[in-house]
Amino acid sequence: MNNLHESPEYRDEVQKMTAALSAWRCKDSKPQAHLDYDAPQIQQPNVPPPDLSHRNAVIHYYREKMQALQDRR
Numbered sequence: 001m002n003n004l005h006e007s008p009e010y011r012d013e014v015q016k017m018t019a020a021l022s023a024w025r026c027k028d029s030k031p032q033a034h035l036d037y038d039a040p041q042i043q044q045p046n047v048p049p050p051d052l053s054h055r056n057a058v059i060h061y062y063r064e065k066m067q068a069l070q071d072r073r
Contacts, residue, residue: 004010041050048054 005014041047048058
């Protein structure tokens with residue numbers, strides 16, 4: 001398979017297809033993200049809890065790592 005998107009001989013065809021795709025898409029509505037709150041939760045040590053109770057620990061971890069990198073300079 002060859003990518004001919006940038007080929008000059010296909011420029012008109014690419015523009016025509018791009019215009020058709022733009023006309024086909026609905027500009028006013030955006031799909032809603034789906035979050036299944038009833039999905040089963042994985043219970044493993046490396047999987048954070050579904051709430052944000054681990055957020056402060058993550059922030060602290062990355063601050064320490066960034067400080068260690070800055071101290072190396």
